[in-house]
Amino acid sequence: MFLKVMRIKFLMPGLITAILTTVCPEVQAVYSFRFDKSEIRNDTLISVTHPSDTLNADTLLIELDETVVTAFNRTRNLLEVPGSLTSIGSTLIERDKPTYNLLPILDHAPGVFAHEGATNTNRVTIRGIGARVPYATGKIRAYFNNIPLTNTSGVTFIQDIDPAVIQSMEVIKGPATSAYGAGLGGTIAIRARQPQAMQTGISNSFQTGAFGLFRNSITADLSGSNAATSLVYSHTQSDGFRENNQFQRDAITSVSQFGISQNTRYTLLLAYADLKSHIPSSIDSLTYMDSPESAAENWLRTEGYEDSQRFLGGITATREFHDHLSADISLFGLWHNEKEMRPFDVFYEERYTAGGRFNVRRNLHAGAMEFEVSGGGEFFYEDYRYSNHENIDGEGRQGAQLSDNLEEVTTFNVFLQADANIGKWNFSSGLNLNYALIDYSDRFHTGQQNNSGRYDYGYILSPRISTAYKYHNNHTAFATISHGFSPPSLSETLTPEGAINPDIRPEKSWNMEAGLRGQTAGQRLFYDFSLYHMRVRDLLVAERIGEDAWVGKNAGESLHRGLEAELQWVIIGPRPNNNQLLEELSLRTNYAYNHFYFTDFTDMDEDYSGNRLPGVPRQVLYASLHNEWSAGLYATARWRFVGPMAMNDANSRFTSSYGLVDLSLGYRREMFNNWEADFFIRANNLLNRHYPSMILVNAPSFGGPPRYYYPGLPLHFNMGISLSFKDLTRSF
Numbered sequence: 001m002f003l004k005v006m007r008i009k010f011l012m013p014g015l016i017t018a019i020l021t022t023v024c025p026e027v028q029a030v031y032s033f034r035f036d037k038s039e040i041r042n043d044t045l046i047s048v049t050h051p052s053d054t055l056n057a058d059t060l061l062i063e064l065d066e067t068v069v070t071a072f073n074r075t076r077n078l079l080e081v082p083g084s085l086t087s088i089g090s091t092l093i094e095r096d097k098p099t100y101n102l103l104p105i106l107d108h109a110p111g112v113f114a115h116e117g118a119t120n121t122n123r124v125t126i127r128g129i130g131a132r133v134p135y136a137t138g139k140i141r142a143y144f145n146n147i148p149l150t151n152t153s154g155v156t157f158i159q160d161i162d163p164a165v166i167q168s169m170e171v172i173k174g175p176a177t178s179a180y181g182a183g184l185g186g187t188i189a190i191r192a193r194q195p196q197a198m199q200t201g202i203s204n205s206f207q208t209g210a211f212g213l214f215r216n217s218i219t220a221d222l223s224g225s226n227a228a229t230s231l232v233y234s235h236t237q238s239d240g241f242r243e244n245n246q247f248q249r250d251a252i253t254s255v256s257q258f259g260i261s262q263n264t265r266y267t268l269l270l271a272y273a274d275l276k277s278h279i280p281s282s283i284d285s286l287t288y289m290d291s292p293e294s295a296a297e298n299w300l301r302t303e304g305y306e307d308s309q310r311f312l313g314g315i316t317a318t319r320e321f322h323d324h325l326s327a328d329i330s331l332f333g334l335w336h337n338e339k340e341m342r343p344f345d346v347f348y349e350e351r352y353t354a355g356g357r358f359n360v361r362r363n364l365h366a367g368a369m370e371f372e373v374s375g376g377g378e379f380f381y382e383d384y385r386y387s388n389h390e391n392i393d394g395e396g397r398q399g400a401q402l403s404d405n406l407e408e409v410t411t412f413n414v415f416l417q418a419d420a421n422i423g424k425w426n427f428s429s430g431l432n433l434n435y436a437l438i439d440y441s442d443r444f445h446t447g448q449q450n451n452s453g454r455y456d457y458g459y460i461l462s463p464r465i466s467t468a469y470k471y472h473n474n475h476t477a478f479a480t481i482s483h484g485f486s487p488p489s490l491s492e493t494l495t496p497e498g499a500i501n502p503d504i505r506p507e508k509s510w511n512m513e514a515g516l517r518g519q520t521a522g523q524r525l526f527y528d529f530s531l532y533h534m535r536v537r538d539l540l541v542a543e544r545i546g547e548d549a550w551v552g553k554n555a556g557e558s559l560h561r562g563l564e565a566e567l568q569w570v571i572i573g574p575r576p577n578n579n580q581l582l583e584e585l586s587l588r589t590n591y592a593y594n595h596f597y598f599t600d601f602t603d604m605d606e607d608y609s610g611n612r613l614p615g616v617p618r619q620v621l622y623a624s625l626h627n628e629w630s631a632g633l634y635a636t637a638r639w640r641f642v643g644p645m646a647m648n649d650a651n652s653r654f655t656s657s658y659g660l661v662d663l664s665l666g667y668r669r670e671m672f673n674n675w676e677a678d679f680f681i682r683a684n685n686l687l688n689r690h691y692p693s694m695i696l697v698n699a700p701s702f703g704g705p706p707r708y709y710y711p712g713l714p715l716h717f718n719m720g721i722s723l724s725f726k727d728l729t730r731s732f
Contacts, residue, residue: 007182007702015446022134033216069170069206072187072428073359073374073417079517082428082468082478084173084403084530086110086566090193092147092588093627095636097664097680098249099165099207100236102190104161107622107640109171109446109565110590113470117694118307119238119247122159123615126173127534128560128596129185129486131615132541132697139486141505144677145192145255145269146357147332149678150183150227152409152436153489157336158188160273160310164205164217165232165253173564174511174532174662175462175484178430178702181378182462184486184509184536192269195221195228201674201726207717209682212239221726227258241713242280243295249275263320266529270313279342282696284705290580292301292690292711298343308338324363332357332380346389346398355380370421379412387444398580411436426468433459436487455493457506460485475518483510489542505554509536524573528566541603550586558613566590583630589623603649611651615697619643633668638662642691648698649710658691660712674726681719688715 069078069087077510078087086109103114112116115123117135126130130139137156142149151154172180172187180187200223207215217234237248251273259265280295281304287294295301314332321327334353339346360374382573384407392401417430438455445451466480486507493504515530541555572585596613612618623640628634641659645652666680693712 003732004389006390041644047201055595058110061171072172072177073415073430074361074372074419074428079470079474079476079519079688080426080468081517082426082466082481083176084513084515084532084564086112086171086173088169088171093163093168094244096459097207097682099209099213099718100163100238100249101159102161102163102166102169103159105166105169106171108588108590108624108639109173110566110592110620110622111173111562111594112171113592113620115694115710116278117282117696118242118245118277119240120159120275121281121710122693123157123614123694124156124188125728126185126531127532127562128558128594129536129611130460131596131613132463134696140187141183141184142178142190143180143310144190144271145314146316146328146330146379146567147269147312147334147378148353149190150386151336152407152411152438152544155489156188157264157310158190159680161190161271162217162232162234162236162249162251162253162273164219164234165193165255165271167191167253174480174482174513174534175509176464176466176482176511176513178417178432178462178478179376181376181413182432182460182464182482182484184484184507191206192253192271192594193219193230193232195223195230195255199228199726201724203724205720205721205722207718207720210716211241211713212237212247213718214238215720219724223705227256228252229256240278240280241716242711244278244300244305245280245295246276247279249273251259258601265318267318268313270311272309272311274309276307277303279306279340280711282694282699282707284707285709286705288692289690289712292709294304296707297393302341302343302391302394304341304343304396306340307336309338311335321655323363325361327358327679328362328376329356329358338438341391341396342393343394345391345402347386348389349384349386353380359658365551368423373417374413374419374421375416377412379410382409382411384408384409400482401444404442406441406442406443408439409436412674414597424470426470427465428464428599430466431462432462432464433460434487455502457487457504460506460508472518474520474523475516477514477516479514480512484509486540492540496523500652501553503554504540504552504632505538507536507540507554508532509540521569524570526568530565531563533559533561535599537599539598541601555603555637556609557599558601559597559599560613561595563591563593565592581630582627584626584628586626587623588626589621591622591645592620594618594620596648598649601649606650607650608649612646614646614648614651615695617645617655632667634666634668636664645695647695656697657690658689659687660689660691661686676724676726678724679720681717683717685713685715690714 035176068075088105088108093105096105100119103116106112106114111127115126121135124137126140136156140156142156142158149158159309168191170189174186175182175184177187181258199221201221203219205217211476215236231254233252235250239246257269279299281299283296312334314330316330318328332355336351357378361374364371387404388402390402393398411420412435414433422429442450443451462483464482468476470476488504493501511534513530513532516526519526536556538554539556539558540552567589569587571581574583594616596616598608598611601608622640626636643657652703662684663686664680664682668678670676691712692709694710695708699708
């Protein structure tokens with residue numbers, strides 16, 4: 001097996017090189033290796049060096065001018081980006097020290113709201129999009145090193161990515177990109193931890209805490225003259241705060257970078273995760289107030305759980321043919337296998353996905369003007385098999401088979417983008433063409449009961465045009481007009497009888513936004529402010545016809561208006577040749593005002609026009625204050641305020657507002673020869689607030705009170721220690 005894996009590893013680069021050579025015959029093999037800085041470094045917007053950095057610790061790094069982002073399909077400085085974007089780098093991720101998944105990190109992005117009902121029940125919304133998806137993240141797209149984490153049903157699985165392997169994230173808000181498709185809500189581009197050239201080391205991080213938390217991750221970096229590999233293994237387990245809330249995950253991820261010529265380099269990503277997570281489900285208001293640690297009775301009785309395995313792998317080749325022409329080609333594959341024990345049935349699903357992406361860029365210069373034209377596409381095929389079995393008396397015993405289904409989905413995005421820099425102006429325009437074909441086979445029923453068929457919603461063309469103007473040194477104004485859409489999943493296209501409804505249409509929107517971005521106060525203060533207006537038409541409504549069954553219909557439109565503000569301020573930073581007690585005092589804060597409501601919405605003969613969109617708070621405010629002392633001590637205080645949110649379309653139930661405070665204290669110190677130790681302790685929900693960490697929008701009754709609430713964790717503590725060794729003089 002090992003020989004087969006090694007053979008694939010070295011045959012794939014040869015195949016991709018052959019493709020690139022065909023595109024550009026003048027490729028010559030000059031066998032030397034170099035890393036692109038943008039592949040290795042993508043740090044926070046404002047970052048102060050730590051003693052462990054390879055740069056001089058006395059040097060203050062205010063890196064806005066050097067912060068490189070690539071989410072809009074062009075490598076450029078953050079201040080030049082003509083659109084709404086939040087960059088979250090490795091420094092912030094390290095300070096937050098997330099345990100189960102990356103969702104807490106998204107608090108740093110205004111306009112993004114993450115519900116976290118349980119370790120395997122989450123919902124991420126961007127500007128209100130996806131708020132009414134029942135138990136998952138939908139209508140936004142996500143990528144992990146250019147590998148799509150969004151399946152053909154429109155569900156995004158970002159919670160499966162172990163936080164130990166994340167280097168950085170770029171959150172695009174609104175349908176503002178053509179390279180990743182025209183997602184209705186936006187796109188989350190995640191970059192895996194990159195191996196560092198000419199650096200070999202190993203580190204181990206351990207965490208323990210309340211509710212039986214145990215987590216350990218081991219990271220090894222191996223580097224040579226023409227290759228580097230980063231390998232991360234982590235084990236996480238917890239008993240959970242609630243009944244039937246146990247969690248266990250083992251994950252291993254490998255990222256390798258290597259080159260076979262001066263201008264060609266490869267990145268190989270392999271990731272596998274094995275997860276078993278029990279499901280406490282949502283509870284009614286009385287249980288939520290009196291005994292929030294309880295699980296829903298039917299889920300406790302059946303001991304409901306999700307047992308899944310996921311593998312993803314991909315290889316990307318980047319070729320610089322000459323100074324003005326470059327290309328990227330990626331090939332990827334995903335496998336997902338899952339069993340879910342539910343009170344009403346036993347559910348099995350298995351997905352096989354294979355596809356690729358390519359992108360060709362050409363730079364042109366004409367006097368003082370600079371142009372870049374790029375084009376490419378994404379295609380993939382997914383084989384999705386799922387079936388249901390009887391859960392006998394709801395006691396967790398599998399019975400007779402109830403269904404057997406197969407979906408074969410073929411989809412592609414083709415895009416073209418043009419950018420121009422003319423003096424202080426930056427212009428960008430893009431066009432995306434999308435098509436998807438779904439072939440559904442009912443392999444259980446026969447005759448007239450068989451509802452097999454093919455479905456597509458036609459070609460969708462989504463344009464975008466944006467501009468940015470640098471009106472004064474480090475200050476920029478930007479504006480964008482863009483189109484986006486969200487395709488219906490197959491379950492939403494089916495009628496209550498199970499037949500395909502050809503009248504279902506994708507949700508579509510036009511988005512307009514404008515904003516200001518810049519830095520001031522000696523480059524210590526960064527700000528980002530934007531206003532947006534987005535109207536969503538052909539709104540898809542999920543009408544529940546069973547405890548876990550929905551059908552979709554287009555029922556109206558909604559209007560999303562809001563503002564987002566972000567501020568980062570290095571109040572005190574290290575100064576050259578000045579030994580100071582307080583090395584860093586920095587503030588990072590953001591605010592979102594969300595005015596989302598139905599403009600034309602009728603469901604089940606009820607007119608909800610004018611009502612607030614449920615599942616999204618009107619206001620969210622987040623702030624973190626970080627301190628570092630020369631003795632190695634550091635502390636971070638975090639505060640998050642969430643305003644009331646409607647829980648149903650009728651706006652008859654609302655949550656209460658709440659504020660959460662977290663506090664962490666730590667000590668980081670260099671030890672003898674290239675060793676570093678980092679110890680921390682953290683208090684979460686320091687004020688012991690009672691709050692819902694997630695709500696089930698439009699929760700049904702089914703003979704009892706509606707179960708709206710997933711209770712958040714009370715006051716709890718966790719602590720950890722990490723040891724790392726880096727040897728800059730050795731390589732393999």
